[in-house]
Amino acid sequence: MADILPECLIQTILCFLSYKEASKMSILSKTWLQASSTLPGLEFCLHSVKCNIKIVDTIMERYRDGKVPIKKFELSESNSYGHKVLPPIPIDNCLDIALQNGVKHLVLDRISYPTPILTILAAKSLRKLVLAYYTLSLASSVVNQNSLRKLSLSHVELNKNMRQTILNSCPLIDTFISENRIGLETAYLQKIKSVYLKVLKIWYRKGILEIDAQNLVSFEYTGKQIPESKIARxxxxxxxxxxxxxxxxxxxxxxxxxxxxxxxxxxxxxxxxxxxxxxxxxxxxxxxxxxxxxxxxxxxxxxxxxxxxxxxxxxxxxxxxxxxxxxxxxxxxxxxxxxxxxxxxxxxxxxxx
Incomplete structure (x- = not known):
């Protein structure tokens, strides 16, 4: 009875579960095993104490060898020792495989390892990028990214020019979310300019001075200053x-x-x-x-x-x-x-x- 459903429908069902829960369903039949082994959405939490990166790498290498497409890849890091500083967990291998396998939605949350942001922006398949609790640094020149549509930066430390540099490098972004914690002094922003931007959410204490986005539809802002705007139509x-x-x-x-x-x-x-x-x-x-x-x-x-x-x-x-x-x-x-x-x-x- 477990095999009466097609694999594509089984994968749709499994996508509503976490990766760990979906893996447990593989015992139902060979069809369910195959479906759970080729899920298009992957979500992993790295534990600094347990150092389970080898397990993640093994799974990702199976996806690489089987050339299994990846739609969403979410990687977060948990530190069981609270504020104690532990060595960063290397994520180069699993991240490279996700990008090679055409990931469209990438989420990196509380990753302490210095992530190659230029490599990420160079991925032609990427449509949505979410970075949370992340230290971002850009070279003087950045690659052009014409596939990215949605960018979310949550508690990401940026200088006053970095947001606009990213928008210039990813000109087709239509949704831009930037949320920073209170007290992040480098979060000041002078201007946001984008022709294609439709949804803009800025949340931090220091203010935007100017918004130049002619196609803006939705705008949410938190701060001391009320921004200037150039929304003409x-x-x-x-x-x-x-x-x-x-x-x-x-x-x-x-x-x-x-x-x-x-x-x-x-x-x-x-x-x-x-x-x-x-x-x-x-x-x-x-x-x-x-x-x-x-x-x-x-x-x-x-x-x-x-x-x-x-x-x-x-x-x-x-x-x-x-x-x-x-x-x-x-x-x-x-x-x-x-x-x-x-x-x-x-x-x-x-x-x-």
Whole structure:
């Protein structure tokens, strides 16, 4: 009965399991053994204490000898001794085989071994690259990578020019994610420029100063500064998420209004999270045109009873068609009272919900 399914369907089933779980299914029949031995997705965790790299190399050499295609290769490293420094585990062999066998999706997580990034970028088959907790260094000249479409850098130490160097070397990237831990001083970025970029997620304390991406569809950002932008045309879908990590003031709301007004005529969604604010003394001068927001999500992480100036500034900078609130109870009450006052007031001027 175990052999009634074709091998391609068995592999589809096994792809929903981890590599270890899929290997256990090989006892069902020869067909299941063959399917589990040629899985297109491989996921390994290297243990610094057990040093199980030889087992990984043996499996990868079988894939090399059988010329088995690899769609996804994920390699992570676990250090059982916590913060104790242990010798890096060499991964040259298994990584080279994955690249030779046409890997399309490569994930390297917490790898301490100095990985040849130029070799990775030279792979013509690679479509998606994920690097996490990784020290990246580039030579003065980098190879052109015209197959890579998605790049994710999580807690990867970069200097201010390295991101743009990567984007220049991989011009067809449409999704770029960069997340860095707080306190990474080299994470500062002056500009992102790409013609094909559609999805951009930047998450760290220091700010982007300029975004030049004419085809951008989705944008998520965390930092002190609200970036400048050169998004020239109306987009079908646009989303921005701002997480203010510091105390906000009137200048912050002016920059937000200016940013939104220089971008598409309307935004599908604007999500804002605040950690703190004081009374905001706004001078409602003309700063860019009013930009309509379809959905405005507001998340305030503290309790604050008097928030009329905050509500005024918020709705002046990004007036929404629909408002979603995530607030403490007393903050929600004060927010609602201010909205009702603004709705009923006939002398409030241009600040309307």
């Amino acid at each position: 109306q987009l079908e879908h646009s989303k921005i998420s701002l997480y203010s990590l510091d105390n906000i003031n009137a200048d912050w709301f002016c920059k937000l209004r200016k940013f939104l007004s220089k971008s598409p005529a309307s935004w599908s969604q604007v999500s804002i999270r605040f950690e703190e604010f004081t009374e905001i003394k706004m001078c409602y001068r003309i700063v860019g045109a009013t930009t309509q927001v379809d959905v405005l999500e507001v998340n305030v992480l503290f309790q604050y009873m008097e928030c009329s100036s905050f509500v005024d500034a918020l709705l002046w900078s990004c007036p929404p068609r629909r408002l979603n609130l995530q607030l403490k109870l007393n903050m929600f009450t004060a927010f609602s009272d201010r909205l009702m006052y603004m709705k009923n007031s006939t002398t409030h001027g241009t600040i309307r919900p």
